[in-house]
Amino acid sequence: MMAIAEQRRLGGVDILLLVIFFAGIYLGVAIPITDRIPFPAAPSGLAGIVLLWRRRDRITAQHVSALFFVVAIYVAAILSATNLEFLGKRFTGLIQLVYSLVISYAMFLTILEADRKQLSRLFFWFLIFIIVGCLLEQYAGLDKISDAVRRQIYSSGVYDADLRDQLLYGKIRPKLFTSEPSAVTFGYTLFLFGWFLASTSRWKPLVYVGFLAAGLTVMPGPTLLLSLVILPLYYFFITPLATPPHLRIPGYRAGILIFGSILLAVFLLLGTTIYAERFSQIATGQDPSFFYRVVGPAMVAFEVLKTYPWAGAGLTGEPFLGDLVATTFMKSSMYSAAWGFSKAAEVLTNYFWLHWIYLGLVWGIATLAALSLWLRVIGAPSVLFCWGVWVIFGQASGAYVGPKTWVVLLMAAGLGALCCRTLAPNVVPLPQSRGPLSPLRLGGRLRQPGLARHY
Secondary structure, eight states: OHHHHHHOOOOHHHHHHHHHHHHHHHHOOOEESSSSOEETTHHHHHHHHHHHHHTGGGOOHHHHHHHHHHHHHHHHHHHHSSOGGGHHHHHHHHHHHHHHHHHHHHHHHHHHTSOHHHHHHHHHHHHHHHHHHHHHHHHSSHHHHHHHHHHHHOSSOOOOOHHHHHHHHSSOOOOTTSSSHHHHHHHHHHHHHHHHHHOOOTTHHHHHHHHHHHHHHHSOOGGGGHHHHHHHHIIIIIHHHTSOGGGOOTTHHHHHHHHHHHHHHHHHHHHHHHTHHHHHHHHTTOOHHHIIIIIHHHHHHHHHHHHSTTTTTOTTOGGGGHHHHHHHHHTOTTOOTTTOOSOGGGSOOOHHHHHHHHHHHHHHHHHHHHHHHHHHHHTOSOHHHHHHHHHHHHTTOOOTTSHHHHHHHHHHHHHHHHHHHHHOTTTSOOOOOOOSSOTTOTTSOOOOOSSSSOO
């Protein structure tokens, strides 16, 4: 079985499509289809559609049925939300959500076909590209080209608070063709996480720390520190599954909890020393970015759960919540009325809390259960690992219905499954090819696979 696993590799076309896919996630470029309907992460969408077609022989009836169940739960949640005047807006959000889930699923299937060394090299070169690009922005004039490109490809939300960067970080943070510096640090952290899971090197913890140090030096930003919080999840959930029973160490998970506590202390120590000025502003309520990303969305979520516990505000329901958001913010001592905002969507930038804001308590739990079932059906070795990674990255990203949110979840599932399959093939069996024809081909029937779980 191990010998078979080592022979699985992606071809050049699939590697190129993955490059385009992850470049689209990094850039986050949206193409407007209509005035109200965007095509989010357009390069990722186009590459994802092609990847889905190329993996069509890996799609099973169980996979699709579970995904339909997820969509059905979201539809029920939308129809249950109060004030049906916003129904059209909510169904637009549903279309974007389904699109994001489908292309993320295509990426997941492709990851399972890859050799781990291929993926580790892919993510490694993404990391090198970002580091070198940021250095060129700072010291070789690439910032002029980057800014010109940014003005052309982003219609809104382009970051221009360079003075704030100089006050907080002592320099202008690189944007490297993205809309804002946090997009650079989010992409870097995501690719670093991907590289760590895909790498088979015994030295990868040291290299991981080296990449983190390089990131903190070249592109300072608190998002990078999330890299420390993710590591214990891998060692706690994935490593035991990828280790044969006779080699498992008694008390291993207790040790990882201690290790995680130490890393959390390091996270806080680095945050309060490297970003002392930023944390001072956060503590004194002078940091709108932190408030809109962490504090504000949590406050609004709890208020929504009290007011609309059944179905929340509805998917992409920010327009419905304008007054509630403003009233909730004004209650906080960390909020300044001088900041102001024109739309609630601009100040709720945490997809974890948006889940509860959009869906409420009842449907929020129901959708998590449905998505967890789907993860199990497609072969995620640890659902808790996937959700843990998803929650951590949610503290640095919004856009609940966008591809980036669900790429995080399915990337954790795919790379986790790949680790378990190559290190402990009896835990996660190899997918069995059913030939070149799709089980979903037009004019044909859904074919039932021989195994209950495909991966």
